[in-house]
Amino acid sequence: MFSKKKKHDNKDTTMQNQDPAAETHAEDQLINDIKDANTVTTEEQEVAEEIVPELTAEEKLQQENAALNDKYLRLFAEFDNYKRRTQKERVELLQTAGKDVIISLLPLLDDFDRANKAMENATDINAIREGVDLVHTKLKNTLAQKGLKEMESMNTPFNTDHHEAITKIPAPNEEMKGKVMDELEKGYTLNDKVIRFAKVVVGS
Template sequence: MMNEQDKDIQEENLANIEGTNSEDVANTQELSVEEKLQEELAKANDKYTRLFAEFDNYKKRTSRERVDLIQSAGKDVLNKLLPILDDFDRALAAMETANDIAPIKEGVDLVNQKFRKTLMQEGLKEMEDLIGQPFDAEYQEAITAIPAPSEDLKNKVIDVVEKGYFLNEKVIRFAKVVIGQ
């Protein structure tokens, strides 16, 4: 028979073995929670990486589309201007053989009108009637100021050196003007 001391030692050993088993189970549970968190983190990182790659592809695709759109828009305008270029070539050829200047002037004037009409159809509009109007820095660029010939022309446009243009109501070139002081 076992004495009490041996019995206590045996119970203690059993308790240690059981305690170790319960600690192993706890560690296994902790690892499984840690593993779950690591899996969730890996999934989140994967999702983030895919989303970032998708966004990068989107940026590249829209950039290419924008370049293509700009190139094709220019192509359309140039196709509309090609007949006018042909008219200019015919006018130049006619000038070489012509004896009378009047028909040449008339032909060049017709080509000029056709050219302006085509540009107007594309949304280009010329700034008109600037002489005598007050200077407006939003639409005009003063290249020089001269003494005003009369008092009523002070701070007004006296001469237009270079015409200004709008494209669809937006200034694409400021008019270069001379103003009176």
């Protein structure tokens, strides 16, 4: 009984008296062994380089050429798609350019239809005249909202940028020489750009 207890006490004493420096040395040795296992030697690196040799200058140029060619093909395809898309949009724009104006004129077309029906049995010429004047004014206002303007040509100096001279007649006085004396057809601008020259008679 006493001997067993004594042996157990001796074992505990031995564990308590173990050197801490020895434990630290053992841990350092274990870490170094792990690092050595993961370290690639110079010989192993040379073998790996022999297995995957470096590309020659010609091979590098071929790779660069292939990359540039691929980039060029991609850019060309993108540009071709852009060109086709813009051409399609341009065609659609030309086909629907006057859609807004046509829609704004439809109410005036309705007014003319009603006026035609009213004139079938109308006896008062003044009422018809007033109706026509109202529709005419409405038409001019609608077109003005779209940027259409009449040119003021009468008694203004003849201007080739706005006028087309049909003929010349003697001016009644010196002041009217070179000026518009009569207007045969009105000129119009759309958003300040001439879309029809005024046909005029010029004094000489």
